[in-house]
Amino acid sequence: VSGASGQEPGLPRQSRTVAEAGEHAIIERIRSRLGPAPDWLLVDAGDDAAVYEAPRNLVEVITTDAVVDGVHVDRRFVPPAAIGHRALAVNLSDLAAMGATPRLATLSLALPSDFPTDDLDALVDGMLALADRTRTRIVGGNVTSIAGPLVVDVTAIGCAHRRRVLRRGGARPGDYVFVSGTLGDARAGLAALRNRADEPASAAAHAVARYLQPEPRLRLGHLLARHKAATSAIDLSDGLADGLTQIAHAAGLGLEIEAAALPLHADTSAAVRAAGGDPAREALAGGDDYELLFTAPAKRKGPLRAVERLIDGLALTRVGVVTRTPGVAIIHPDGRREAVTGGYEHFVS
Amino acid sequence: VSGASGQEPGLPRQSRTVAEAGEHAIIERIRSRLGPAPDWLLVDAGDDAAVYEAPRNLVEVITTDAVVDGVHVDRRFVPPAAIGHRALAVNLSDLAAMGATPRLATLSLALPSDFPTDDLDALVDGMLALADRTRTRIVGGNVTSIAGPLVVDVTAIGCAHRRRVLRRGGARPGDYVFVSGTLGDARAGLAALRNRADEPASAAAHAVARYLQPEPRLRLGHLLARHKAATSAIDLSDGLADGLTQIAHAAGLGLEIEAAALPLHADTSAAVRAAGGDPAREALAGGDDYELLFTAPAKRKGPLRAVERLIDGLALTRVGVVTRTPGVAIIHPDGRREAVTGGYEHFVS
16 A cells, blocks of 8 residues: 555554544544635534534525445545545535535545545545635534445535526526536446456546546536526436436426437547447436536527636537427437436435 | 334335335435425425525534444334434534524435335434424435445534634633533433343333433523523533543643532432442443533623523533643542543544
8 A cells, every 4th residue: 555645655654444543533634634714614623513604695505415335436446535536526516506606515424444544544635635626615524433335425515696596497498408528428437447447447548537536517507607698407417318307307398409419528439339339328328427417598699608708628518409398308310209218316416 | 014104004015125115216205204495495405406595694503423323323222213313413412512503404314225115204204303393404415325334414504693602612710510411311221222122121211212312402502602601512422521521622721520410310320320330430431412511600600590590491510610730530429539531532513
């Protein structure tokens, strides 16, 4: 095991597992990494609870999501830093889909007794790197042991202008349907990791990076909200088919999606074809991409153009249109219509 | 299995485990129990995140705590309703110790695939009964499967007046030390449940009830804060020895505690003596009572008397004094001094 904890090589290690270290030392390991408190954080981690100032003239947006080893990640091929990154990223992605700016989060860890302290350090550092970059302060948390798999539970809170919150249910007939970035990469990356756990998957490097380090589309969500450019939005944590179904269902309307328009990265598309697959189907099925799906008025194009100018680099692709007929239909290049059923729904949030 | 879900006996059950029910049905089961949204909840569970109004002219107080089967509870003898109650209660107890009024919470569940849907209903109902009584709205959450034990993770948020937050570190030399209620009951109740899992433990009924249904001392915390009656406070989630150590350490001072003054319930005291134990030692060691430990000025007695008049029924017992000499000392009836080391510290909150 190399020095993931930042310790000098060759120095004796006091404890190699969290059970050896004990709860007190674990907590100190984490708290020592948090950095100074922002001025709105009145009582930092270490009391019975943390105290913070409410944001002025803004509403608050809250979401919670867990990463469980064996369900959302597999410790055999997902490094601890990527697990920490993901546990925060999936929550920030929900905030992005609401057009909210993240502010703070809590971290609740259930650690198997043989969990290496080096892995704990790497997990926390992976989370804090994303937290620092997105100005999200971890204000507290909890550590417990578990006779079972690693559980990383995060609750994230952001803020937004009351009249600019992005909802799932605002699509109107005739709106265009957009997705950000490319789809299906994370699914391809996960497949590459599963198939070749001990071999650097250079051909799938892009896909693997997308799976291991999903990027919450906070700036896009913020810009869509600020410019009132979207009528509805959702993040694609559970895949495009699910997102389309949710957006249609929440509006009580339908969506017609052009299979040929779905944006795939060239490497992912080539890999899917090489494996005998259908890129559009992979784009529909693939979860974990954490891109945003949103609808925007077909006629009032100015706000979306302003957003596109400001998010340099991230592609926004028009993939379809909102219809009055409920349900989601994929239009294939040969004109065939295919009904999509998603049906995967979260308790929130 | 009897009708813990409120279903009519004799009706066919559609699914007996959460794996049979599926995530969508689980989420609907929970959401259907939440009741109408309060007016400050602008977007309820069901979107990417929940949206709520910040409290006006108040600061916010946040805490997170988990209940893990096999660590904090044992499903073999703790009913699911008590698990749900406890998962919220431990968080509300932290808010009480800060003098905060609860407002909202999120619920993150990791459920083994064979977890009975009846138990899920009972768990949620046990939590919601406490939530309703304390005006805490569950605004969202997350459900996942786990190849391991049940994990119930709650994050709770309350509000408080900025200048009235109760901290751990405010004790001053000469302050008196108080505890609410009685100590050691939960520990005795847990022992009774462990020893006689299948026999109604009538002799230990009080202790068992205290273990299964801990009552967060929200009204006491609120009154101590409102009347500025306490200089510091902490909840006794990890036992009196731990609480004393934390209060002394946070103030950089010492505590002298009279063993004979520690309040024990008559039944618990009798049970401890019958088993050959020392009641004071049980009171020191016992966690899970969720009473409040606080310090108050010895001279300015008015505020605490006002609190005592308003909390009818809950005893506040003076157990010691704050000293300039760091450390915690127990003074036994024979004059012997015993040093206490707690040393158990939470990552927060």
